Amino acid sequence: NAGVTQTPKFQVLKTGQSMTLQCAQDMNHEYMSWYRQDPGMGLRLIHYSVGAGITDQGEVPNGYNVSRSTTEDFPLRLLSAAPSQTSVYFCASSRDRFPGNTIYFGEGSWLTVV
Amino acid sequence: RKEVEQDPGPFNVPEGATVAFNCTYSNSASQSFFWYRQDCRKEPKLLMSVYSSGNEDGRFTAQLNRASQYISLLIRDSKLSDSATYLCVVAVNNDMRFGAGTRLTVKP
Numbered sequence: 001n002a003g004v005t006q007t008p009k010f011q012v013l014k015t016g017q018s019m020t021l022q023c024a025q026d027m028n029h030e031y032m033s034w035y036r037q038d039p040g041m042g043l044r045l046i047h048y049s050v051g052a053g054i055t056d057q058g059e060v061p062n063g064y065n066v067s068r069s070t071t072e073d074f075p076l077r078l079l080s081a082a083p084s085q086t087s088v089y090f091c092a093s094s095r096d097r098f099p100g101n102t103i104y105f106g107e108g109s110w111l112t113v114v
Numbered sequence: 115r116k117e118v119e120q121d122p123g124p125f126n127v128p129e130g131a132t133v134a135f136n137c138t139y140s141n142s143a144s145q146s147f148f149w150y151r152q153d154c155r156k157e158p159k160l161l162m163s164v165y166s167s168g169n170e171d172g173r174f175t176a177q178l179n180r181a182s183q184y185i186s187l188l189i190r191d192s193k194l195s196d197s198a199t200y201l202c203v204v205a206v207n208n209d210m211r212f213g214a215g216t217r218l219t220v221k222p
Contacts, residue, residue, distance in 0.1 A: 042201070042213050042214045043201075045209070098208065099146040099205030099208055106157060107156065
């Protein structure tokens with residue numbers, strides 16, 4: 001039961017580098033999203049997608065880019081990494097955007113920008 | 115003011131104790147409410163939804179007070195395995211807002 005798979009689990013970047021966090025789900029979910037989790041703060045929504053070809057910004061989108069070419073995959077790109085992007089990133093999926101649906105999270109990606 | 119506020123804890127309780135967490139939310143238009151559990155360095159997982167009339171799932175009881183804009187989670191007969199961070203989640207217009215979590219440690 002793979003569920004939501006995200007890679008890499010750990011990454012250290014230098015300021016200014018770019019990278020992509022990969023996310024894939026095998027539950028045929030329409031809704032996928034990326035969150036970041038920082039100490040003392042709740043998970044904050046970065047970008048989301050309600051289906052293939054459709055993406056939109058969340059609460060903290062600056063410095064990140066996403067695309068949704070297939071139902072399964074939803075990569076998150078850091079365009080030019082900054083120390084403020086040091087965080088734990090979670091990819092998530094649910095059947096659709098209706099809040100009553102359970103959100104399934106990936107195991108997280110720990111990113112440090114130096 | 116944060117949209118969803120929780121006491122960060124930590125709550126340190128002995129096995130068998132009853133412990134309760136509260137969570138307040140600021141948006142009166144909030145529609146749905148949930149508790150998620152997050153183990154250390156793991157992903158959040160749904161613990162239970164919170165219904166208007168209150169609901170129970172084994173040792174866990176969740177309640178909603180719309181007038182005062184808070185939800186609560188009660189854990190009875192705490193187990194060592196209940197040690198985790200409990201996230202309060204509130205849905206506003208299909209957007210999920212997460213609290214920062216309340217950390218619980220159950221000790222032998």
